[in-house]
Amino acid sequence: MSASAVDYAWLPDHQLHAAATLAHVDQTIDRVARLTHDYSKTGPLTLTNVADDDRSHVMVTAVAALPEAIPRLVADALTQLRAALEHTVYAEVEHLLARPLTAQEARGIEMPACTSVEDFAKWLRNGRRSQLPPLQSDAPLTERIRTLQPFQRHDSDEHPLRLLAEHTNLAKHRTPAVAATRLGAIYADKPHPDLTVALPLKTRPQPGDGLPLQTGDILASGPRHARIPVSVMPTISLRRPHTGVWNIALRELEYLEEWVRTTAIPILITGTRDVTPLPPRLDITLGHEDLRRELLRAENVTATQRARHRMMAEIARSDLADLLFAHGGDLTPETVRAWANALDDTGVLERTGRLVSVVAAPVALLNAVNELLAEVRAYEDRNQAT
Secondary structure (H helix, E strand, C coil): CCCCHHHHCCCCHHHCHHHHHHHHHHHHHHHHHHHHHHHHHCCCEEEEEEEECCEEEEEEEEECCCCCHHHHHHHHHHHHHHHHHHHHHHHHHHHHHCCCCCHHHHCCCCCCCCCCHHHHHHHHCCHHHHCCHHHCCCCHHHHHHHHCCHHHCCCHHHCHHHHHHHHHHHHHHCCCCCEEEEEEEEEECCCCCCCEECCCCCCCCCHHHCCCCCCCCEEEEEECCCCCCEEEEEEEEEECCCCCCEEEHHHHHHHHHHHHHHHHHHHHHHCCCCCCCCCCECCCCCCCCCHHHHHCCCECCCHHHHHHHHHHHHHHHHHHHHHHHHHCCCCCHHHHHHHHHHCCHHHHHHHHHHHHCCCCCHHHHHHHHHHHHHHHHHHHHHHHHC
């Protein structure tokens, strides 16, 4: 269902800038997603088997350096999310005053992130702010800002505004976002009763406890003379400055982007989140005479959702090619792979879904496989004809 002008009627003209900033954030997160995918796809971990009496350990011998662009792009996305809030507050104050702010007044406009009621009251008492009617204690905008404060939650350290403030304070004043390669998952390709994974080390917690991977980390252990193939999935993670907790970078970005876009900005402008959220994907590489009209053409699929879609399609493409080659008779693996690679992500997932939907019905499944094999042969005939 496409959006209409009515859906975005809650967004006044003086706040249209927020849509463009969120679109910039989405583009930046998309770059992070593509870089992290490319890094992970290269296999950033070098592993070796180390014998230890009757056991054999899988040990990390090297971790590929993380591209320096990743933490900086993460910091850029986080900083722009905070800027979207700051700009929204500033624009709302000016609109309510019906005049431009003076230079002195402008210095007092910000989006606070207070962990206690007392801190928020102190923020309100600031000399410059206390003189502005829109930011006085009983003003509607002040109440909206109060609603979004970290002290409103028992676990204020986990509040999205607290996370955003801590990440951006770090990025602005000390260092880019702290990102590292961590262990996402490790599992046996075939279960084995005597396999253990992510064994503790003597000098530091086990990799599964969340620390970045280092040379010497033992990821798995099994009988010395048994061959147990394992799959290791690294992940790019981001450290929260105030708690030291590591979280998957794209998951952190997704959480904060969604909160700013669907909760914080609507509340700052309207007092409620019960409005149509601003779309994440708006083309701002072109100039638009009517940005509001462009909102109606924007996409509601976020960068992280698109990244998951690409990853699912990549896995499905490989599995689909393997399955069809196994049943293809005269077809070569090169032909099947070429056909699968020629499909776009949506096409791959649609065909895989077609097989999954009939997996419990052998005859229907065989028919579906034969239909896809016919597609591959038609693709082969077209290529031979040209």
